[in-house]
Amino acid sequence: MTDIPWSTEPIIRLNDVTIGYKEKEPLVEIPNLEIFPGEIVAIAGPSGVGKSTLLKTIAGLIRPISGSVEVCGKSFPNRPNRGELGYVPQSLGLVRHASVLHNVMLGADSGHNNPIPFIGFCFPSSLAKKKAIQAINSMGLEEKINEPIRRLSGGQQRRVATARTLAQCPDLIMADEFLSELDEKTIDMVLGEVTKYVRSSNAALLVVEHDITRAKMMADRLLVIDDGRINPFITEPTAMEVKI
Amino acid sequence: MKYFDRISRPSWLVTCVLIFLFSIIILNGMINDWGRASQGIGNLITFFNESLWPPDWSVLEPQAYPVCTVYPSFMDFTCSTAWIGMLETIKIAFVSTVFGTILSIPLSLLAARNLNPSWVSYSSRFFLAAFRSLPSIIWAIFFVILVGFGPLAGVLAMTVYTVGYLGKLQYEAIEGMTKVPLDASEAMGLSKFETAIKVVIPESANDLISQAIFMFEYNFRHGTVIGIVGAGGIGYYINLYLKFLQYDKVIAYLIIIFVVVLFIDFISIKARSYFTEEIDLPRSTWKSIFFPPGLNKR
Structure with a gap:
């Protein structure tokens, strides 16, 4: 302690x-x-x-x-407020057909206050992408960045869900x-x-x-x-x- | 325990027999003269021998006007009514599938009960049900009245029907997705729009693509019929020769339609196999699609 x-x-x-x-x-x-x-x-x-x-x-x-x-x-x-709360559910809640980057970007986007919400979400900022890549690397998943979630093992999927939350920078x-x-x-x-x-x-x-x-x-x-x-x-x- | 689990096997059998007997009673109530049904076979044989067979394959020959200028000459079948009509039907089916899919996705996202409150989803379902309630041929009659004869009426009719039919398939696929990704997005604070674009559509993309391919196949089959009411496609020529009682030409068109429908069905099976949910399932090969399983064994 x-x-x-x-x-x-x-x-x-x-x-x-x-x-x-x-x-x-x-x-x-x-x-x-x-x-x-x-x-x-x-x-x-x-x-x-x-x-x-x-x-x-x-x-x-x-x-x-x-x-x-x-x-x-x-x-x-x-x-x-948007992005203040990061949640890793027991069943992870990942988008199975999308890539690791796409999933982690969800967190990064929610934690990033874009001045123009709609445009900002469709074209995420380089800062959000940088945060997402940083979180993926911190979970040791840099080689899986473009892999769809369904091709990852259970343990790797857990790390993606954790990376999604870290990229969000929640309180x-x-x-x-x-x-x-x-x-x-x-x-x-x-x-x-x-x-x-x-x-x-x-x-x-x-x-x-x-x-x-x-x-x-x-x-x-x-x-x-x-x-x-x-x-x-x-x-x-x-x-x-x-x-x- | 589900209701059906509680029914014993003999009760199942009795229920099925009772349903069958009930349907026979209903049929008997509708038909006054059973003798007419027995005459049907005889009529069919006479009609087949005297009017339908052999097919008149002149429908594959170039039309007299406009003069066919296609070179080389063995390609002159592309000036035939069968080719022109079939190509137009395929174009109508393709365009209406594309437009219908684009329009149905937002409506189906609104209709999904796991994404919206009941009043939103039921309002959207009302529109989808309204589009679906009329068959495409009735929509074709409606649009022929509005925009006149031709493929535009066909495209509009098939698009409206596609929105209704595909929208229902789509919202059922969306409602079938697991709740956890939606919960995670909600907890993160993503808006409904963001969740729809970045979570729901990618998660159900395989189903949506597979359904769109199925819809193209469906629209092609129905596209052959809407021409009968003047909405373009090969149906126009079928209607024309039916009026002139040239059934041998009609049967030639029907055989061509059958072959093309079969071919499009096979391509659709192959295309949809790329979007199946489980990657462990063996993907269909061209050989397995075109030949029965017995012929595929090595």
């Missing part, structure tokens, strides 16, 4: 929030949750407890059953199991790049991770969802500690 110079204004603020798809079947109740710029927070828990649903609710894709959800200073149903990155299907060396590389970005640009990273060991390793704060509640992770005493 590292010491982070916390900003006073949280980037995510949840108050008395209940999340779920159906009003009668709430998944998680969150009395209070605040995540600050520069912070890396991991959420762990068994399958089906609502980790991904929580991310979707914060991303504004699902309406909370009750409570207030504030992201980047905007309360739901208002959305964060908040939300990633749903973005390190699965990757080998240890690639995990170090991807995690290193994402952490470097978060620390250098004072962004926040909220990540869903089912591997508790990895979650503890990467995060400043680990939250566990269990039995419909979200709690800080408390380390269980090891066998050695029990003996002492």
